[in-house]
Amino acid sequence: MITFVPKPHLLESPRGREWPALPATRAAVTPAPPSGADVVIVGAGPAGLAVASALWHHGVRDLVVVDRDGRPCRRFFDRVDLLGQRVLRSPYEHHPGVEGYRDCELLDFARLHWSVLTPVERREIRMAQAGHRSVVPVDVFEAYCAHLAASHHVTERTWRGSVREVLPTTDAVTVRADRFSVTARQVVLCLGEERRPAPDTWWGGGHPPPGVSYWDEPVPGGGKRLAVVGAGLTAAHLLSTGLAQGHEVHWVVREAGERYQCADVNSSFFRPEGRARFDGVSWSDRLELMGRFRRASIMFEFRPMLEAAEAEGRLIVHRGKAITKVRPGVRLHLEDGETVAVDHAVLALGTVPSIGDGLLPDEAVLDRGGWPSLDERTFAYVGAPRVFAVGAAAGMALGPAARNIDGHRVATARVAATVAENLRTGTSPRVATKDVARV
Ligand SMILES: Cc1cc2nc3c(=O)[nH]c(=O)nc-3n(C[C@H](O)[C@H](O)[C@H](O)COP(=O)(O)OP(=O)(O)OC[C@H]3O[C@@H](n4cnc5c(N)ncnc54)[C@H](O)[C@@H]3O)c2cc1C
Incomplete structure (x- = not known):
């Protein structure tokens, strides 16, 4: 049997290249946005x-985007760069552009910048054009996001602000940030995901003990022995960096073994027939599908490197062993009684969707085990029909792909069309829960 394993060099695109100038665009020039707008988007x-970008195509110009970092996609690239990730997991067709308009997709953009690309990157573009899986450089993706933000006038409508409250009434929604408030006719929450914290039982909850950090924090230098806990792509990047730095690396994987897979979610969910599996089925069936088809896995390209490191004894893999306690020092206690002693441990335990709890009133979120109750056609909050969710929070309405770039595009098409139509007709969305009218 021939086993096809994509080559590790595909993971190595250069980072930080100069890209040809984009259409001129300025950042928001006023320190605070106007106090009223047709639409506020929280999260850039x-x-x-x-x-x-989609709302721009619908002719919606009175828009305010609020983000903690004040610049489109900053958190995404900060996370990617912290991990040393050089290529995306998602292929070229998972472009973050605008469904339906195809104004300049990720693949078009990459082809437009052929001269900037390496021979390997050009070959991947040909793979994408031929309909095969392809690897997208982070550099291309970043330049494309900057192009999208510039060409759809998003940069100049984006303000830095940390949103503390989102308060819906029957007629409007007020978004209160640390330095300003904006009242909008409709609000779209695009909050992304936060790191999943360790269980309280590991060290009693709160900040990790000295020598232990999470994947989205810098790993301090020094020390010879490093442990990485987790079975996903984030863990793979941490392992790869630790090995390249000459550490003795311990890998703690709770599952019986690691899984290698192209995408982090079963690829059927990126297609209409996959998404249809979520239509009309019960909540518990959806949870089952979500658990079965969205499990931690690693891009195939890592496999030769990790297998070689394990064979050479540079990587010690503790498979099928859950952690029971973490002690300073650092000592990881495993359920079979074994203890892994290292100088530093990094936890890559996945992420949790930000669903708007803590921002919206509880009766607007209607939290069902960490998921908001959304209208399944429009992704409006059932308890706050002027507020919509795009991104991970829409997972139980759209399916597991909601957490990926491809899912954002599908959700965006529905939400942008609904928001624009409501503005055009002056329709007041139906308020499902009377109590929500109170602020
Ligand atoms: C390292 C890494 C690599 C990934 N690679 C891929 C990939 O290759 N392909 C793929 O499809 N997916 C990938 N993902 C999943 C990825 O996170 C999502 O596809 C994408 O980032 C989600 O976009 P988002 O806008 O929903 O969330 P984010 O990128 O997290 O953006 C949310 C924004 O909202 C802001 N925000 C949140 N709350 C507030 C608030 N209260 N006030 C103001 N601003 C707020 C945040 O600061 C942030 O800027 C990756 C994830 C990680 C962590």
């Missing part, structure tokens, strides 16, 4: 950028 990651 790939999802927020997709929604803002």
